[in-house]
Amino acid sequence: MSTATARYTGNLRTEAVHSASGTTIFTDAPVDNHGRGESFSPTDLVSAALGTCMMTIMGIVAERQQLNLTGVSFEVQKHMATEPRRIAQIDVTFRMPATLSDKERTILENAARTCPVALSLNPEIRQEVQFLYE
Incomplete structure (x- = not known):
């Protein structure tokens, strides 16, 4: 299928x-x-896929560790190159609970950075990932 x-x-x-x-x-x-920009572009979906994949993998790890990540959010911004037109960089900024311990933060950040989308993107696409604990 x-x-x-x-x-x-x-x-x-x-x-x-x-x-x-x-x-x-x-x-x-x-x-x-040349488009209308009325929906995600294909490159927007790639950028959103990176953030949502990272969040999903952190969720899997959090469940295993019995951590509550409800309400965690991210913003994503893509940067396009012109010659050839392609994604040059994706910035992902996560807003995480300040109550997480240093050990929990390390575990979750490592999980995010090793999600399948992050590992599948061309290495020439720079991935800038930031975790803000608030």
């Missing part, structure tokens, strides 16, 4: 369907590349 199917709907928009759940997402080309 496929992971997803997609179709081009015109006007630089795609519609992708997750095979297992039926969830639909749309992509649009970004405004700076």
Whole structure:
């Protein structure tokens, strides 16, 4: 079974369907590349995938360690290169509970940095990850 199917709907928009759940997402080309920017661009999805993968792996580790990460959040920013047009850098900033011990912080940060998306991205894409404990 496929992971997803997609179709081009015109006007630089795609519609992708997750095979297992039926969830639909749309992509649009970004405004700076002839698009409408009305939805995630494919490179936005890559950037969001990095942050959500890191968060998911931290969640798995947190459950094992009996830590509550409810409310943890992140912001992601991508930086594009122009020649060739590609993602040059992804910045991810996590907001984490200040109550975590130094040992717990180390365990969670290591888990995040070794998530499957982080390990799958081209090494030329710089990954700047910051953890703010508030």
